Amino acid sequence: MTIPASRKLWLGYAVAMLWLFALLWPLLGIKPEGLEFADSFALWSTLALASAILLAFWQLKQHGVFDFVSRPAEAVSTVFSKATGRVPSWIWLVLVLAGALVFPLLTERYAQDVAISVLVYICLGLGLNVVVGMAGLLDLGYIAFYGVGAYTYALLSVHFGLSFWLSLPIAGAFSACAGCIIGYPTLRMRGDYLAIVTLGFGEIVRIVLNNWMSLTNGPNGILGIKPPGAYWWSDGKIEHIWLGSLEQFYYVILALAVCTVVAVYRLNHSRIGRAFEAVREDQTAAELMGVNTLGIKLLAYSLGAIFGGLAGAFFAARMRFVSPESFTFIESAMVLAMVVLGGMGSIPGVILGALALIALPEVFRGFELYRMFVFGGVMAVMMIFRPKGLWPAKRMGTRSEERD
Amino acid sequence: MREPILELKNVSAAYGRIKAIKDISLVVYPGEVVSIIGANGAGKSTTLMSISGVLPLTGGEIYYDGARIDGIAADLLPARGLCQVPEGRRIFPRLTVEENLDMGAFFRKDKAGIAHDMNRVFQLFPILLERRRQHGGTLSGGEQQMLAMGRALMSRPRLLLLDEPSLGLAPLIVQQIFRIIREINEADGVTVVLVEQNANLALQASTRGYVLETGNVVMEDEAGALLANPDIRKAYLGE
C-alpha cells in the first residue's frame, strides 16, 4: 500500500473514532447528577486503541509482513477445504443432526433453554423465509401468526383439554386461515405498501388479543396450558406421561424444526416454490406465463403462517402461559432480521441467522450494559461485509463473462 | 371467409387518465403473421397487454377463438393457447434457463408433452441447451430474447404475441430471431402478432400489417403494399 492510500485510511479511521465518541458519550456521560467524561473517555480510548492495533496489523499484512505465516496457513486451508468439499453433504447433515441430538446430554439447563429459543426462532425464520425470501413479500407482522398458533393451543388446552399433538394441526390450520384473511386484502399491494399494511395487521392481532377479555383474558394472559403428552413404556406397561422437562421440550421442538426444514426444502425445490420465485422476480411476466399471482402470494403467505402457527403452539406449551406481550412488533423485526442476516431464501442461512441473533446476545451478556450496543455493532459489521447474508442462497448469478 | 383467431373491436385502454389506445380494431386469421408498427409511445405494447388481459379495457371487446376474452384473468389465457413475449424479454433472472422454460409450462400437467416441447425449444435455440443450468440473468441480451421466446413456446401457444423481439440486438442475431419466428409460424403452425420498431424487417416477415399512431390505427394493409407505400417508407423506413 502506498503512503497516500495509507494516509487516507488513517484519516477515515480518525473520523470514524470521532463519530464513535459522539455516539458513545451521550449514552454514557449524560447522567442525572450531571455531565461526566471520564467513564466514556476510558471506554472510548480502549476501543480506539484496540481497533488502531487491529488496523495496524491489517496494514502490515497488506504489506506482506506476515507472509511467512499466511502462505503455509493458506496451503493448509486449501487442502482442508478440498477434503471437506469431497465429503458429500449428507454426511454434514448427519453430523449436525447427531450434534443436535446429543446436545442436551452434554449441557445444562441454561444452554438448553437458549437452544430451545434458537430452535423456535429457526421455525419462525424458515416460515418467514417462505414469505420474504422465496415469494419476496415484505411482511412486518409475521409474529401475528405465532400469536394465533399460541392462543389456539392455549384455548384448546385450557377449555377443551385437547392434547398438544391434536392441537398442533389445528393451530397450523387457524394460522393459515388468519394468513388468508389478512393476505386477501393486503397482497394486492406491492413493496413498501405491503410492508406497512402487514405491520398494521400484526398490531391489530396483538391488540385484539389484548382486548378480547372474554376469550383471551386480555393482558393477564392464559395460564395452565398443558405440556405435550406421550405414551411411554415403563414398568412393563404403556403409560401416558407429560413431556414437561427441558430436555423433552428440546426434543419436541427439534423434531418440529427438522420437519420445518424438510418441508421448506421440499417446497423450495417444487414447482410451487419456483412459481414463488417467478412472482418475486417479475410479477407481470409470471402472470403472462399463466401464474395466478394473487393465488400464489396467498399460498406463500398462508404456508409461512402455518410454520409460524406450529411454532406458536409449541411456545404456548413450553411456557404454559401466553399473553399478548410476547407478540409485539419487535419480535417480527427480530425474525425478519434473522432472515436478512442469514441470507434471504437460504435454509442454512436462516438457521445461522437464528443462531446468531439468539445466541450472540447471550454470549455478549459479559458486556452487560453495552450488550445491545455491541450486538448492534456486530450486526452492522456483518451486513457491511456480507450484505447478502451469512450463507447466501445459491440463486445469485454472475454474468457469464464475469465468470469466465 | 375463415374465422379470425383474434379480433379486437373498438378497444380502448388507459393508464389512469392517460388514454393510451383509442378505438382500436384489428383481426388476425389463423396461420398469419401480423405486424403492428408505429413510433415510440404509439400504444403497441399497450395493445398487446390489453389482449393478454394484464391491462383492463376501458371500452371495446376482444374475441379469441370465437370467445370473448376481455375481462378474463390474464393467467388463464396461456392455457387457452394465447401467450405473450413481453417487451424487454422479462425472463426470470435468478431462475436457471431450464427453470425459466419450466415456468412457461407452469399450467401444464403432461410431463411427456413438456419434455417434448423442451426438446423442440432446444432444437430451435441450441444455445439454450448449452446454457441450461445458467441463471437467466447471466445470459446475453440475444440469449435472453431466445429464452423469452422459448419460455412462451413451452406453453404450446396457438397465438403468440411478440413485443419488439429485435430490441437492442445485433443485426445477425435479429436475422436469426426472425428466421425462427418464420419457422415456428410455418412448421409449428403458430399464429404470430409481431410488434416492431424495425418496420422493414417486420413487414418482410409478415402477411399483413397495422400502423399505429398515438393510440389509433391509421392504416392496415397487406405487408407488401405497406412496404411499397411511400408515406410508410417516409415515416417508418427512414427514406
Ligand SMILES: Nc1ncnc2c1ncn2[C@@H]1O[C@H](COP(=O)(O)OP(=O)(O)OP(=O)(O)O)[C@@H](O)[C@H]1O
Ligand atoms: N404504466 C404506464 N403508466 C402510464 N402511462 C403509460 C404506462 N405505460 C405506457 N404508458 C403510456 O402509454 C402510451 C403508449 O405506450 P406503449 O408502451 O404502448 O407504447 P409503444 O408503442 O409500445 O412504444 P415503444 O415502441 O416505445 O415500446 C405512452 O404515451 C406511454 O407513455
Ligand SMILES: [Mg+2]
Ligand atoms: Mg412498446
